[in-house]
Amino acid sequence: xxxxxxxxxxxxxxxxxxxxxxxxxxxxxxxxxxxxxxxxxxxxxxxxxxxxxxxxxxxxxxxxxxxxxxxxxxxxxxxxxxxxxxxxxxxxxxxxxxxxxxxxxxxxxxxxxxxxxxxxxxxxxxxxxxxxxxxxxxxxxxxxxxxxxxxxxxxxxxxxxxxxxxxxxxxxxxxxxxxxxxxxxxxxxxxxxxxxxxxxxxxxxxxxxxxxxxxxxxxxxxxxxxxxxxxxxxxxxxxxxxxxxxxxxxxxxxxxxxxxxxxxxxxxxxxxxxxxxxxxxxxxxxxxxxxxxxxxxxxxxxxxxxxxxxxxxxxxxxxxxxxxxxxxxxxxxxxxxxxxxxxxxxxxxxxxxxxxxxxxxxxxxxxxxxxxxxxxxxxxxxxxxxxxxxxxxxxxxxxxxxxx
Numbered sequence: 001x002x003x004x005x006x007x008x009x010x011x012x013x014x015x016x017x018x019x020x021x022x023x024x025x026x027x028x029x030x031x032x033x034x035x036x037x038x039x040x041x042x043x044x045x046x047x048x049x050x051x052x053x054x055x056x057x058x059x060x061x062x063x064x065x066x067x068x069x070x071x072x073x074x075x076x077x078x079x080x081x082x083x084x085x086x087x088x089x090x091x092x093x094x095x096x097x098x099x100x101x102x103x104x105x106x107x108x109x110x111x112x113x114x115x116x117x118x119x120x121x122x123x124x125x126x127x128x129x130x131x132x133x134x135x136x137x138x139x140x141x142x143x144x145x146x147x148x149x150x151x152x153x154x155x156x157x158x159x160x161x162x163x164x165x166x167x168x169x170x171x172x173x174x175x176x177x178x179x180x181x182x183x184x185x186x187x188x189x190x191x192x193x194x195x196x197x198x199x200x201x202x203x204x205x206x207x208x209x210x211x212x213x214x215x216x217x218x219x220x221x222x223x224x225x226x227x228x229x230x231x232x233x234x235x236x237x238x239x240x241x242x243x244x245x246x247x248x249x250x251x252x253x254x255x256x257x258x259x260x261x262x263x264x265x266x267x268x269x270x271x272x273x274x275x276x277x278x279x280x281x282x283x284x285x286x287x288x289x290x291x292x293x294x295x296x297x298x299x300x301x302x303x304x305x306x307x308x309x310x311x312x313x314x315x316x317x318x319x320x321x322x323x324x325x326x327x328x329x330x331x332x333x334x335x336x337x338x339x340x341x342x343x344x345x346x347x348x349x350x351x352x353x354x355x356x357x358x359x360x361x362x363x364x365x366x367x368x369x370x371x372x373x374x375x376x377x378x379x380x381x382x383x384x385x386x387x388x389x390x391x392x393x394x395x396x397x398x399x400x401x402x403x404x
Contacts, residue, residue: 135273
């Protein structure tokens with residue numbers, strides 16, 4: 001495979017992840033569901049997104065085990081079928097259980113499989129640009145929810161139950177894109193492209209068990225948990241936050257404001273991926289930490305001012321802050337532990353979402369208990385402080401390792 005043709009796989013991968021990221025459109029697509037089933041609590045409905053995040057992690061981890069034994073094509077075809085079945089079941093549900101199964105379990109698993117297969121496969125074509133390429137791929141994953149959310153808003157009538165037809169179409173189109181693009185995606189053969197020396201910071205390629213014995217991994221894992229939880233708390237409740245700040249805002253305007261999180265979440269992933277390549281882990285992580293501090297401060301201020309402009313700025317900062325986590329996950333695992341065992345090591349770090357996904361459910365519960373999002377924004381501030389401490393801990397562990 002000629003080096004200049006590697007970008008074909010980046011394009012295919014970004015297209016797949018753009019549609020696989022549909023689960024992040026939950027805040028928008030759940031609005032009509034909540035309107036039809038007004039008796040369902042916010043916490044109960046939010047649990048759908050939590051389940052989707054948990055199953056996303058499990059699907060990604062499962063794909064990591066299967067990668068050495070199966071082709072990317074086979075895994076992506078399974079992902080397509082899971083999306084098709086998941087959205088069809090969701091479109092027919094009359095209960096939270098059906099929503100949990102369709103959107104939460106099946107679509108969540110499908111998204112996780114696609115995510116790992118694409119990121120672990122395509123980045124192997126670019127061992128010299130891990131951060132940048134993973135950022136480009138993950139931009140597709142982040143921005144997909146915005147585009148799909150806008151299409152959903154535009155094509156779904158206000159009539160009760162109209163969302164069901166839209167769900168069928170979303171599932172069918174998502175499955176078709178993943179199936180077709182997945183047919184042409186492949187891993188590089190030995191010797192294809194530029195040199196493949198992993199050049200890990202810790203020296204050599206670490207197996208998963210070896211990686212789990214390093215303090216840096218656990219400090220980073222905790223960082224990913226607390227900051228992902230902070231980001232998901234806003235993402236999952238974004239529509240509700242808009243309603244509290246501006247109760248009279250139209251559905252189209254709401255989708256635009258909420259969608260800005262996805263836009264800047266997508267664009268920021270390229271920025272942070274490139275930042276990791278150029279400036280390293282410490283500066284990248286600290287920038288993400290400080291953006292979350294700013295997120296909490298700006299969103300708290302919106303509750304005082306009820307300013308839509310300020311809220312828009314808060315959502316933009318939220319998107320940028322959250323965008324720094326996924327490419328840093330990928331680049332950190334590659335840089336510290338090598339490429340050889342990346343397909344399994346990478347989904348292991350992504351299991352942080354088994355814990356951080358409860359950020360959305362906690363945010364819903366905090367709102368149900370207080371009737372305001374003040375406590376949610378304070379939770380984000382606490383998570384940001386913990387993130388700063390974790391990042392400093394990794395730097396200390398690195399210094400200790402050099403002295404040993």
